[in-house]
Amino acid sequence: MRKTALTVLAAALLPVLTAGPVLADDANAEKSEDKQPKPPAAMSTVGGTLLGKPGTQVNLAPGVPVLPKKLTGKSWIVADAESGEVLASHNAHWQLPPASTLKMLFADTVLPVLPKTQSHKVTPEDLAGIGEGSSLVGVKENSTYTVHDLWMGVFLRSGNDAVHVLSQMNGGVRKTVADMNKHAAELQALDTRVVSPDGYDEKGQVSSAYDLTLIARSGLQKKDFREYSSTVRVQFPGEEKKPKKGKKAPKRETFEIQNTNRLLTGDSGLEPYKGIAGVKNGNTTNAGSTFTGVAERDGKVLLVTVMNPSEEEGLAVYQETARLLDWGFTAAGKVEPIGELVKPGSADGGSDKEAVGDDSGDKGEAGGSGGTDQAGLGDKASASGSSGVGIAVAIAGGALLLLAAAVFLVNRRWPLPDLVKRLPGR
Secondary structure (H helix, E strand, O other): OHHHHHHHHHHHHHHHHHHHHHHHHHHHHHHHHHHOOOOOOOOOOOOOHHHHOOOEEOEOOOOOOOOOOOOOOOEEEEEEOOOOEEEEEEOOOOOEOOHHHHHHHHHHHHOOOOOOOOEEEOOHHHHOOOOOOOOOOOOOOOOEEEHHHHHHHHHHHOOHHHHHHHHHHOOOHHHHHHHHHHHHHHHOOOOOEOOOOOOOOOOOOEEOHHHHHHHHHHHOOOHHHHHHHHOOEEEEEOOOOOOOOOOOOOOOOEEEEEOOOHHHHOEOOEOOOOOEEEEEEEEEOOOEEEEEEEEEEOOEEEEEEEEOOOOOOOOHHHHHHHHHHHHHHHHOOOOEOOEEOOOOOOOOOOOHHHHHHOOOHHHHHHHHHOOHHHHHHHHHHHHOOOOHHHHHHHHHHHHHHHHHHHHHHHHHOOOHHHHHHHOOOO
């Protein structure tokens, strides 16, 4: 009887004893989740109201494929690069550290300023202020490089040394940061605040998946931007060595650099993504891994940005980007868009002044609706009758509308398929 009683008591206590640790673990897990940063309840609504809501946004309907299961990025977006339609997103406007994906904005801002054949001899001042632990391509003092060389170092090796040299050629780091912030405002990338042109972790430096996608789309309008971001490997100039007394200068050696975009090159079991053609990856302590990629398949061109995924899976930022691209190519033409990549402020009839002031989501959306100022000019022109001032204003207004239409058409399409065909192994 005693043994029976003990057996019954043990059986009764067993669920309680075994349940205790599990409940404790669950409680700890909940506390751990509570400590994780969460997106703001209200974010910018530039591009559409749904884009300002936290969480995953997608119009699932019969015939639309479900989203991939393994998506851990704090923020991500899938968009049609040509039409600008946003197919799905997750915390699209959450302002997060961008890491080296910010170099896309640097390139889009500075590329048009410096001719790629221009040469520059690097001084110690050019390399001053580079953050500790920065990624470097190997630019050396007292050696001469072309602008083309330096851009290869920026895109392939994410070289902060190359960024700083180009910034000095642009008038200095401070001026370059100001130029980048102004250009971000013009693009209506209003989540973006630049402190360092290379994307190095700095207090207050942020962007968003939406903005990075917007910036990439703008950069990809430029032929050189497309070339640099899609180059797999190239020879980079080595250090220039002084000739010994009475002898000729030794031949300058080169060394190979390879793109750190793993969807372009493949790595550790990850195959290059079919149709990939850029754009830029990044990784810092505060930002984690970030990536914006563009790919073409069957005439459809998609842009995907992923920010700060869990690192439980190797090369997670590339794995999740590939899954979202796969989903996007399958869903394209079936899923109703949830928003759009807005056109630059100049194409919308806005102004730099208005764009810079748009800190809130509501203001950003209002600024993106476009055309208000131009309509006002047209009304004034009509009301002024045949006066010379009225006619001049009307002509100016018409010219602005034509310019806006031209910019829209440029933003609408760009020749990515030809670029993809030139890539080795595609």
